[in-house]
Each structure stands twice: as structure tokens, then as C-alpha cells.
Amino acid sequence: MVTIATTVVAMLAFAGNSILCRMALANGSIDAASFTAIRLISGAIALALVMLLSRSGRHFVSHGSWLGAITLFLYAAFFSFAYISLAAATGALLLFGSVQGTMIAVALYRGERPVGIEVLGWLIAVAGLVVLMLPGATAPSPGAALYMAAAGVAWGVYSILGKKQTDALAATCANFMRSVVFVVPLLAISIAELTTSWNGLLLAVCSGALTSGLGYAIWYVALRHLSSLQGALVQLSVPAIAALGGVVLLSEALTLQTGLSGLAILGGVLVALAGKAGRSGGS
DSSP states (O other): OHHHHHHHHHHHHHHHHHHHHHHHHHTTSBOHHHHHHHHHHHHHHHHHHHHHHHHSSOOOTTSSOHHHHHHHHHHHHHHHHHTTTSOHHHHHHHHHHHHHHHHHHHHHHTTOOOOHHHHHHHHHHHHHHHHHHGGGOOOOOHHHHHHHHHHHHHHHHHHHHHTTOSOHHHHHHHHHHHHGGGHHHHHHHTGGGOOBOHHHHHHHHHIIIIIIIIHHHHHHHHHTTSOHHHHHHHTTHHHHHHHHHHHHHSOOOOOHHHHHHHHHHHHHHHHHHHHHHHHHHHO
């Protein structure tokens, strides 16, 4: 139950990030570099406050890693810059395809092998993702496609690193704190394009403090109970959740295609998780 609950909350947070980013960048209320910087800084502040209030200032420098901080920063930066010119469907397909490839490749290299029902669930979820994304996808520019693919690789590595962490909150806090170091050069090289508004600032803070900072801490908790293959699979649910959020929050049209593909994605994820539960119960 803990695995299911933390995984669901984390996926909702990931989908929330996509919606907040699209809301902020689509209407030009903030630039990509500023959105990334505010997102990481507000996430670091929020997590530090949670640490101070809940653990009486417990030291957390020994948790997380510089590699975790670098991959977190690269994911956030490439994600924001890619969505300046990518269509939402194309961006999601590139991102989660890249995450899948990264995490599954590493898992297979390390000797993880899925059972039959997990493969079935994965195939169902991928089929649903293709149905959801491809008809509305537009040909991306090579630069934007490369940015989103790089974001997916960075997030895949960050997720894999999370499996080694014994204290999810401390590790996430430390990674966010370290990632702020890279914000300064990012803003420096983007100074000519910097622009923001109160609306953009609010969206970036919400993305950083809530759906990123706290959401990623919860994701690290979930990863302790998921294999790398399972961790890759469940993230396929994010585009479907984001599509539903777009209907509710962005007044996007809900089509039969969206509904059916969303059911396929979520159903495939549940089938695979059931396979994991059955394998664990029988061992």
C-alpha cells in the first residue's frame, strides 16, 4: 500500500510539473532559464524548511550526491528549454521514451529480468502512449528534440540514483541544494532573454516547492520498493494524467482517443504492478 500510494502521488506531481511548465512558458509569462532557476531554488528552500521543522535541523549534507544534483539540474533545464518550441504531445513522447530507454537499459545491464505479466503490462502501456501521442505529434526541430531526449536521460539517471538512498527527504533536499550552484551560470548565459511576471513567478514556485521538491522526495520513497524496470514503467502514466489535467485546468478537449489511450496506459501499469506483487508474494 505504501508503494502504491507514494507512486500515485509522485506521478500526480510529475504531471503537475508538465501542466505548470506549459502554463508558464506557453503564454510567455516567464523565460525557460528563469523558470528553471526559480523552480530549483524554491524547491531547495521548501525542502530545507521541511527538514528544519520536522527534524530539528538534522544534518543532511552526507545524503544525496553531486551526480544527483547535476542530473536534477540538467533535467530541469533541458525540460524547460525544450518546451519553448515542442508541441506537448511530441515533447512527452520524447521525454518518456528517453526515460524508458535509459532506465530499462541500465536495469537489463544489471541483470534485472521482467516476468511475462510485467512485459504484457509494459506493452499495453506503450501501446496506449503511442495512441495518445502520435496522432497529435508534430515534427520537432532537431535542437528541441535533443533537449527533451537529454532531459529524459538525466531524469532516468536521477531515478536510478534514488534507489540507493535510504533517506528520501534528506537526499532530495541535498540534491536540490547542490543544484542551485548551477543556476548562476545558467542565468548568466541567458541574461539577454530573461523575463518574468508575477504569474510566471507563482507557477515556477509552485512547480519547485510542491510538484518538484516534495514530489521528488516522495518518488525516492517509492523507488525503494520498485525495480528499475517498474520505476521506468509507472512513469508512462504521466502523459495520460497530464492530458486529463489539461482538460480540467487548461480547458483542453477530451476526446474518445484520449480517454481510451489513458485507460490503456493506466491499465498496463496496474497489470505490471500486479505482476510485481504476485512475484514478491510468491518469493
